[in-house]
């Protein structure tokens with residue numbers, strides 16, 4: 025029931041003093057973060073270096089991975105955590121060689137730019153990046169994507185949900201084509217995990233990356249990397265470190281004997297405070313349940329789209345439910361200026377060039393907040 029979802033509002037202090045429609049960028053902070061960070065600080069202050077064991081710091085990168093795994097449709101022990109998605113993607117790239125005939129990386133030009141920057145840099149290692157164009161800045165034609173994937177393709181890094189338009193790509197069709205020609209798929213689920221179902225296992229993706237900052241309400245400093253367990257022990261990431269070693273405390277520099285599970289993809293000492301900060305949000309999303317979140321999200325994004333149509337605003341997000349993530353992008357006149365005015369009124373949204381104003385209701389958003397944002401935009405647009 026949606027009223028049960030709204031009961032969670034009390035857990036998010038910022039909701040009492042703003043209209044928070046920006047969970048596509050930074051999810052609201054759960055009040056539990058105060059306690060979680062305090063317990064981190066208390067552990068450090070009282071247990072000192074013993075905290076690695078007594079406070080569970082050592083295992084935390086994988087324990088948090090296990091807490092995120094159900095939201096990805098992943099099995100336990102398959103998800104490691106890292107600093108950000110760019111780094112998690114660099115770890116994937118470092119598992120692959122691009123000096124043979126299979127050297128193509130195929131992705132859409134609407135992928136998040138950081139990921140495109142990273143994969144373009146792989147051209148220095150022999151890769152050839154092929155960007156599949158969008159004709160409307162909103163969608164990527166599936167046939168164009170499938171046609172680009174051929175027997176020279178090594179990797180297909182795609183966004184499940186496109187960050188500017190919230191267009192949902194057909195992951196299963198892309199995975200099927202990639203596997204048919206022997207390529208891997210790295211799925212960026214940053215804009216989907218926590219707001220709609222993700223099923224990496226059922227979809228048979230090889231890698232998935234995302235972070236806790238947005239729809240998981242977990243704050244900055246934590247990304248996650250899923251690697252299909254059947255694949256993991258064949259991969260040799262060159263971005264690596266002592267935490268991936270089977271016996272890190274042997275400090276044996278003569279060789280790297282790697283673990284065969286998700287620890288294999290770790291490198292050096294993790295950012296422990298960020299992992300503590302991320303846990304309350306991940307726990308809440310697990311408890312609320314992505315099915316209920318998705319149902320409410322579709323209803324509220326429908327409400328936004330209907331209101332925008334009534335006002336005659338251009339909607340740069342697909343209308344079909346199966347093609348739409350959790351955000352609605354509105355291209356109103358002077359959208360960047362309007363965004364600034366909305367922020368001044370504590371209506372949190374953001375603006376992306378070539379797209380418009382992104383509005384993102386989450387499970388804690390009321391209909392009144394949506395209507396308030398729409399009415400305010402209408403008064404600003406005139």
Ligand SMILES: Cc1ncc(COP(=O)(O)O)c(C=O)c1O
Nearest residue numbers: 108109110136138183187214215
């Ligand atoms: C789809 C997507 N991928 C990646 C990122 C960012 O990645 P990183 O963690 O490297 O900043 C974002 C947004 O910030 C995003 O929307």
